[in-house]
Structure formats: C-alpha cells, structure tokens
Amino acid sequence: MTFHQRIFALSLGIGIFIVILEMVRRRRLDEDDSFLWIITGLGIVVLVLWQDLLQWLTNLTGAKAQTTTIFIFGIVIVILINLYSSVKITKMNRQVKELAQQVALLKVNEK
Amino acid sequence: MDDLAIIIPAYNEAGRVASTIDGIRKFTDADIFVVSDGSTDNTVNEASEAGAKVIELPFNLGYGAALQTGFKYVLKKGYRFAVQMDADGQHDPSAIQSLIKPVYDGETDVAVGSRFLGGGDYKAPFIRRAGIFFFAVIASVFSGKKVTDPTSGFQALNRKVMELYASNAYPADYPDADVIIMLHRSGIAFKEVPVPMKRSVGKVSMHGGLKPIYYIFKMLLSILVTLLRSREEGRI
Numbered sequence: 047m048t049f050h051q052r053i054f055a056l057s058l059g060i061g062i063f064i065v066i067l068e069m070v071r072r073r074r075l076d077e078d079d080s081f082l083w084i085i086t087g088l089g090i091v092v093l094v095l096w097q098d099l100l101q102w103l104t105n106l107t108g109a110k111a112q113t114t115t116i117f118i119f120g121i122v123i124v125i126l127i128n129l130y131s132s133v134k135i136t137k138m139n140r141q142v143k144e145l146a147q148q149v150a151l152l153k154v155n156e157k
Numbered sequence: 158m159d160d161l162a163i164i165i166p167a168y169n170e171a172g173r174v175a176s177t178i179d180g181i182r183k184f185t186d187a188d189i190f191v192v193s194d195g196s197t198d199n200t201v202n203e204a205s206e207a208g209a210k211v212i213e214l215p216f217n218l219g220y221g222a223a224l225q226t227g228f229k230y231v232l233k234k235g236y237r238f239a240v241q242m243d244a245d246g247q248h249d250p251s252a253i254q255s256l257i258k259p260v261y262d263g264e265t266d267v268a269v270g271s272r273f274l275g276g277g278d279y280k281a282p283f284i285r286r287a288g289i290f291f292f293a294v295i296a297s298v299f300s301g302k303k304v305t306d307p308t309s310g311f312q313a314l315n316r317k318v319m320e321l322y323a324s325n326a327y328p329a330d331y332p333d334a335d336v337i338i339m340l341h342r343s344g345i346a347f348k349e350v351p352v353p354m355k356r357s358v359g360k361v362s363m364h365g366g367l368k369p370i371y372y373i374f375k376m377l378l379s380i381l382v383t384l385l386r387s388r389e390e391g392r393i
Contacts, residue, residue: 143218143329147226150192150214154230 047112052094055116059090082130086123090116160237161187161257164227165209166220167244171199174244178207181242181250190230191244194223200244220310222329228319240313248311252352257313259348266345267318269337270311270352288369295380296334300341304349307334311352318345328379331372335379342383 047055066083069075075083093100093116104115163181167174178189191204195217205211212230214223224241231239240257242248252270259265273289281289289308296304308331314322321327321343328335340347 139329140325143222146215146218147222147229150212150226151230151233154210154212 047094047097047100051113055090055094055113059087059094061087063087063091082123082127086120086127089119089123093119161185162227162231162234162236162239163187163189163253164224164231164239164241165189165191165204165244166194166223166227166241167191167196167200167204168194168217168220168223169196169198169200170244171196171203173246174200174209175203175207177242177244177246177250178204178209180246181253182208184250184253187240188236190227192223192227194218194220219330221327221332224310224332225323225327225329228323232316232319232323236316238313238315239319240311242311247354249353249355252311252350253313256311256350256352259350260313260315265348267312267314267340267347268350269306269309269347270313270354271306271309271349272352272354273305274349274351284369288373291373292334292376296337299338299380299384300347302341302347304334304337306349307337309352311354321345330375333376333379335376335383338380338383342386 063084064087066075066080066087070077070080093103100112100115103119104110104112107115107118109115109118163185165174165177170177174191178191181187181189189209190212191200191209192212193201193204193214195214201211201213212226214226218226227241228239238257238260240253242250242253248270256268256270259268273293289306292307293304296307310332318340321340326339337347
C-alpha cells in the first residue's frame with residue numbers, strides 16, 4: 047500500500063469508528079446494533095497498521111493488492127450487518143403480528 | 158352445533174360479507190366469526206349487523222395471519238371444529254355440511270374443499286389454473302396423496318389442525334402447497350372433498366401484477382424449507 051492509500055484507509059476507519067461511537071453516545075443506535083459497525087472501523091485501522099496481517103490475508107484470498115483485501119473486508123462486514131438486520135426485521139415482523147393478534151383478541155373479549 | 162365455528166377472514170369486503178353470512182345461515186347455525194384484517198371500509202359494521210362476531214385486527218396483516226387470528230380465538234373459546242371460508246362469496250355455503258362431515262366422523266383431521274373434483278363449474282383464468290396445477294403436482298408428490306387444489310381456502314378442520322395453524326409454522330400471507338406438505342409431515346390426515354366455487358365478483362384478485370412471479374419464487378422456497386425442516390418440528 048502506498049502512503050497515500052494508507053492515510054486514506056486509516057482516516058476512513060477512524061471516521062467510521064468516531065461516527066458510530068457518537069451515535070451510540072446520543073442513543074440513536076443501541077450498543078448491540080453498533081457492534082458490527084465498530085468492528086468495521088476498528089478492523090480497517092488494524093489492517094492498515096498491521097502490515098504483516100494484511101499481507102497474510104492478501105495471500106490467503108489470492109488478491110494482488112492489499113487494498114483489495116481491505117475492500118473485501120468491508121464488503122463482508124456490510125453483508126453480515128445486512129443479514130443481521132434482516133434477521134431482526136423477521137423477528138420484529140413476527141412480534142408485531144403476534145401483538146396485533148393479541149390486541150384483536152382482547153378487544154373481542156371486552157365487547 | 159355448539160362446537161363448530163365458521164371463520165371468515167375479510168379485508169375490505171363491504172357489500173359482500175353480509176350476503177356471505179346470510180348464505181351460511183341458510184345451511185348451519187354454527188357461530189360465525191369474521192376477522193377483519195384492518196379493513197378501512199364498512200366490513201366490520203356489515204358483518205356484525207349480519208350477526209357475526211367480529212375480530213378486528215388493528216392493521217392489515219395478510220390473509221394467513223388474519224385466518225390464524227380466528228383459529229387462536231376459537232381455540233381459546235373451546236370450539237372443537239372449524240370451517241374456514243372466504244368472505245367474497247366464492248365458497249358455496251351449501252358445501253359446508255359435506256366438508257365438515259368427514260372431520261366430524263373422525264375420518265380425517267382436515268377436509269379441503271377442491272374446486273377441481275367436479276363439484277361445480279369453476280372456470281379460472283388459464284394462468285391461475287396453470288399455477289394451481291403446478292403446485293398441486295408438487296403437493297401430491299411430497300404428500301403421497303392426490304392433491305388437486307392446494308390453494309383452497311375452504312376447509313373444515315379439528316382442534317389438532319387448528320393448533321398447528323395457530324403456531325408459528327403457519328404462513329402469514331397465502332397458505333398453499335407448503336401447508337399441505339406440512340400437514341402431511343406433521344402426521345395430520347387430510348382429504349379433499351369436491352365443492353362448488355364461483356369466481357368472486359367485483360374484487361381485485363389477491364394475485365395481481367408482478368406478484369405471481371414473486372409468489373412462485375416464495376412458494377418454491379417455502380416448500381423447500383418445509384421439506385428441509387425435521388418432521389418432528391411440525392408435530393404437535
């Protein structure tokens with residue numbers, strides 16, 4: 047990685063980390079839901095600073111450039127976050143359905 | 158009959174639901190429950206004026222979930238048998254007796270009314286018929302029984318089946334071949350009974366626009382995961 051690339055990736059990682067931390071502080075995001083995002087930010091920082099690890103991962107994936115490895119890392123995490131959100135939505139849909147049914151049943155009994 | 162409940166899921170069926178209820182009254186004195194699935198028209202008033210007990214969902218949940226609400230209610234109230242039918246007059250109430258009889262007699266747990274067994278002169282559009290046939294073949298293969306009308310919402314069932322339908326295993330949108338396969342794998346006996354059906358009048362079909370394509374995908378996936386799940390899971 048060139049110096050230029052490293053500075054860019056490092057700023058991106060730190061930027062993500064700070065934004066997420068601030069959102070948790072303002073309670074716009076729960077700690078639980080921020081976990082994978084924090085990993086994204088910190089992970090990029092670690093990969094940029096720990097050159098040996100980055101090179102090892104690059105060899106592992108068969109990529110030519112180290113930047114590709116950081117890219118893949120980002121995409122994998124985003125896929126995981128999306129999947130996690132979908133699972134949560136499924137669960138919430140089920141809970142909302144259950145709630146609506148309970149409300150309907152309670153209302154009948156009141157009459 | 159004190160132990161029989163008729164369950165009718167209804168979403169914006171004003172103008173049709175009252176005549177459906179009147180029609181049912183001619184053939185049975187069973188208690189009638191209309192589940193209004195977040196209707197925004199006069200469905201609730203019409204149904205209760207026609208003498209049905211109305212269960213009102215606060216917003217639209219989908220056909221399967223509305224039906225399930227009805228099952229949960231009648232289970233709680235201790236009914237031993239239920240007949241589910243549509244609000245739009247598509248299902249002929251004269252068939253209720255022939256549908257419930259095999260369930261009453263303990264011959265089967267659930268009787269599914271089929272429009273394709275010569276009970277009437279139902280003429281569906283070609284695409285719809287092709288879709289029903291396709292899933293009927295799949296349901297037949299995996300349930301080891303001849304299934305002709307897996308989409309039928311005209312069914313008579315006992316408590317055992319109601320309990321399965323009230324569980325999370327029951328789909329919130331449109332129960333189809335996946336439920337037939339689930340019944341089979343849960344060790345529930347089902348049989349088809351010929352019933353006359355009419356095409357519903359003045360109503361937009363549940364399966365319009367691009368939805369059929371999504372529906373086919375969703376149903377194939379649903380059937381696949383039903384088959385992948387362990388047999389024990391569906392057992393109650």
